Amino acid sequence: MSTQDVLARYAVETPFEPARVAEIMAGEQSCGTFTRVAGETDELRQRARATVCAVRELAAADVASLPNAWLERRGVKGPWRRAEIDISFPVANFGANLATLAATVSGNLYDLGEVTGLRLESLTLPSSFRMQFELPRLGVDGTRASIGASDGAMVGTIIKPNVGLTAQQTAELVKTLCEAGVDFIKDDEVCANPAHAPLAERVPAVMAVIREHAQRTGKKVMMAFNISDDLDAMRRHADLVRQQEGTCVMASLNYCGFSAIQSLRRTTELAVHGHRNGFGALSRHPLLGIGYQPYQAMWRLAGVDHMHVHGLQGKFSQPDSEVVDAAAVSLGRMSDSVDDRVLPVFSSGQWAGTVPATWHAVQSQDLLFMSGGGILAHPMGPAAGVVSLRQAWAAQQEGVSLAHYSRNMPELKAALDFFGASQS
Incomplete structure (x- = not known):
């Protein structure tokens, strides 16, 4: 070419x-x-x-x-x-x-x-x-280094309820999730700067919890604060996150636009977590819109660090093949002179039971496995939900079935019994 x-x-x-x-x-x-x-x-x-x-x-x-x-x-x-x-x-x-x-x-x-x-x-x-465009500040390896996860799939979750929690309630939930052992937490795309939990209050409250957890355990959880807004507001919000020693911000890419994300990238060293909500309107029809490969290529030129790809056997309309292809192109290099890979984010109806399909299809643990209900609704509590996910990934590494591995793993067994029943 x-x-x-x-x-x-x-x-x-x-x-x-x-x-x-x-x-x-x-x-x-x-x-x-x-x-x-x-x-x-x-x-x-x-x-x-x-x-x-x-x-x-x-x-x-x-x-x-x-x-x-x-x-x-x-x-x-x-x-x-x-x-x-x-x-x-x-x-x-x-x-x-x-x-x-x-x-x-x-x-x-x-x-x-x-x-x-x-x-x-x-x-x-x-x-x-x-190479004339922006590069990710953290990407795959930088995200791993930031959260202290040198290997294995990174496990994350989403603040739920999506909206309605006050800043203090959000901080209390973040404390629970940190103690549960997650690597990553993010706001929902519909919760950015609401009156009941403005970022000016939510960021300091949440980061106080994350800093305390890091000081006590040595592990600093990455929190993606949703700063989607006009560009001036996003810059202010990103500055606040940085001042509070945060490491990541999230934006709804399709509604903020290329120019805003490019400008944000140029003015912050924080990881930019790219949420693709609305992509279905651009891609769902086979003869209208845009496929994920060109979509992610242009957003990577804007300098994002993470890209959502949905999840295997999840709750959305995309076939698993599209999810697999999306993860593969996200992990592909667009330049032969630099590692500009972005971290694929698996989400939507993910739990321990969807880990085997993810592993067999992607054959990589350079991914962020996001589980909302699979963690927060686990019958033994959020900590057990996180453990069940890590046990599911360990089973893949050992090449055994979840049913076999769960015989001596109560957290995984409970997940299979509880969530598996709802899937059948």
Whole structure:
């Protein structure tokens, strides 16, 4: 691949010749429009026009995936041809500008009249281009070092109830979770700076507990405070977390936006825990939106340290294969000159019983295994919930079943009996 181009792959549905539509896409997202215009010289096109690299036609469909008034006005009918299309875009068209990169490889493409479905499936960036953007401050290894977990899967949980707890109640819950042995705790995405527990009160209260626990045990739990807000407020909140000796902040990526996350990254040394809530609206339809690979690539350019990938056998709609692929690309390097991996965060309905599927699919313990109910609702209490997760991971290391391993492990057995019954 050229070091001067970004390569994008799309899934496209159209009633027209796919090769013709590919050229329309390339022109629309570079130097062209629906017709050649004054000033669009051959020299300019040679320098700035996107290039169609490949068109691979797939099986057609009898019914269009999405409505299209432009086609209806012209009386255009199917069959609806589908294709995989590769287009390369000159880096010089957007430079080290994340917002414009995103507008180039997606942007108005979703609105083209010629298509009844379009999805950005992958994005390949030159290593030299990636290095013009932000890098994670902690990433995988830095997160391990911060919490003192040199090996094994990192175990985390979420503050529950999601909202409603006061700052002091939150601190009391954090104390319980620290004593239970978790590595990581995070706010829920719907709890940022509520009136009943403003960050100005919650951060000092929680960090007092975490500092005391660290002084007593030598283990400093990482707490991801949800600071999602406007950029000025996020910077203030991050400064408060740093002043209180915190190590991590969380943001709802889709609603804060690329520019805010980039700017936050540049002004704080804290780990940025990237929560992808809302990603389903962008990805759930197979012929609309964006796949996880290009999605995470652009957020990694913004400098996040952790990325949510959902969980295996969890409560959300994604098939396990998508979760596995998401973890793999998160742990892949985007540059050949630096370790810029981000930590994949498994969450959504996770408990000891979902550990085997996670281990067999991912074959790595470089992950953050987040369990809410699996810890907080354990019948023997939160500490037993954490122990049951660590026992489940130990069973994988020994290559034995959970049922076998649990014979002398009451915490794991209780989890299997309690949560397993609700899964059947």
